Amino acid sequence: MSVSLFFPAVLVSVCPEEACTGGALTITCQAVSEGARSDPTLVLSTHNLYWRNDAQHAAHILYVTKEGNEISLGLLGPGVRRAIPSLYNDVFRARAVRPGHHDDGKLMLEHQVSAVQLKDCDCQDVEFVDCAKPPFKGPRHQFNDPVVFENHVEHPVDLFWWNGTCEELISWKEVGGMQPLRSLNIQSTHGHTFRARNAFSRKLLMQHTLSDVVLRDCDGSSRGRSNNPLDTLRLATSELKAEQDLLQEKLASKLSVLLATIRKAALNISTQDVANHHPMKDVYSDPRVPLHHLATFQPHGSVHIKY
Numbered sequence: 001m002s003v004s005l006f007f008p009a010v011l012v013s014v015c016p017e018e019a020c021t022g023g024a025l026t027i028t029c030q031a032v033s034e035g036a037r038s039d040p041t042l043v044l045s046t047h048n049l050y051w052r053n054d055a056q057h058a059a060h061i062l063y064v065t066k067e068g069n070e071i072s073l074g075l076l077g078p079g080v081r082r083a084i085p086s087l088y089n090d091v092f093r094a095r096a097v098r099p100g101h102h103d104d105g106k107l108m109l110e111h112q113v114s115a116v117q118l119k120d121c122d123c124q125d126v127e128f129v130d131c132a133k134p135p136f137k138g139p140r141h142q143f144n145d146p147v148v149f150e151n152h153v154e155h156p157v158d159l160f161w162w163n164g165t166c167e168e169l170i171s172w173k174e175v176g177g178m179q180p181l182r183s184l185n186i187q188s189t190h191g192h193t194f195r196a197r198n199a200f201s202r203k204l205l206m207q208h209t210l211s212d213v214v215l216r217d218c219d220g221s222s223r224g225r226s227n228n229p230l231d232t233l234r235l236a237t238s239e240l241k242a243e244q245d246l247l248q249e250k251l252a253s254k255l256s257v258l259l260a261t262i263r264k265a266a267l268n269i270s271t272q273d274v275a276n277h278h279p280m281k282d283v284y285s286d287p288r289v290p291l292h293h294l295a296t297f298q299p300h301g302s303v304h305i306k307y
Helices: 229-267 281-285
Strands: 047-053 058-064 070-076 081-086 091-097 107-112 116-118 147-151 157-162 167-169 183-186 193-198 204-209 213-215 295-297 303-305
Touching (some): 070 091, 107 213
Parallel strands (some): 047 213, 116 147
Antiparallel strands (some): 091 107, 157 193, 193 204
16 A cells, blocks of 8 residues: 655745845836825834935935825935835835936836735755844844834744844744744844744745845946036036925925915004004015015025015
8 A cells, every 4th residue: 555645835935036145126117006005004113214326317206195196205316325214005206307318207116115025935045053142132222223024934934133143033022933924023223134934944035134225227327328527517417406496396385385474474463563563564465466576586596585
């Protein structure tokens, strides 16, 4: 009599190379996903999102609302890094700022803040070296970069912090390992690398490094950029002009609110004070005077309030 043994199939996920090396994800330009909308949820804490612009041109960072509208969070110049506090399920987009270029306004990246999904990525196994330290129970004295991990493997997983030489168990509270679909929220520091291993065999499943959201050129222009200093100067000038226009637009909006407030206050002046106030105050209280007649932008970018 023959006996047949059946073993359950192990599902292996299709993962990017970075899921085994722990490097930052390489994301190229993509089409806008019309279904991407922010639906923020507070998972014990906020999430620190770090943007870094490796492109040769400025980028416009935008927040996507639940209604799909894009709200400006400002410009990110070439080589600039910036932190933006966010919530899980927030959606952001980065668009190219290239005045006069056919790629001006083109989507560079769309990013949704989400938990790190732990998967079996069929990585080349790395020897497990235990730090053999008692579980760290705090307090932490470094700046906190909270991160949430979710187990999407069909068996329990142990999560380790890799310090470069050995691994320290982080999921020590999860007796028997993180169960499937279980979430774990931890306080960490940007740049730390974590390894997910099979809770029983210690086989490496994947690793993840808390890294920047990196913006890159859509057309590879960093490789073919002109070496002509005048071209470089023109590009830098156009980018600065675009940033100045955006800042002036925001300033004009704030100024309109300020002048409207002044006008409202002037209208509330009691009649007994009219004889004592500045003779030109009527200009501010007169609703027939357009707001743009009360203040103007100077060529160098400053604001002149008339009267």
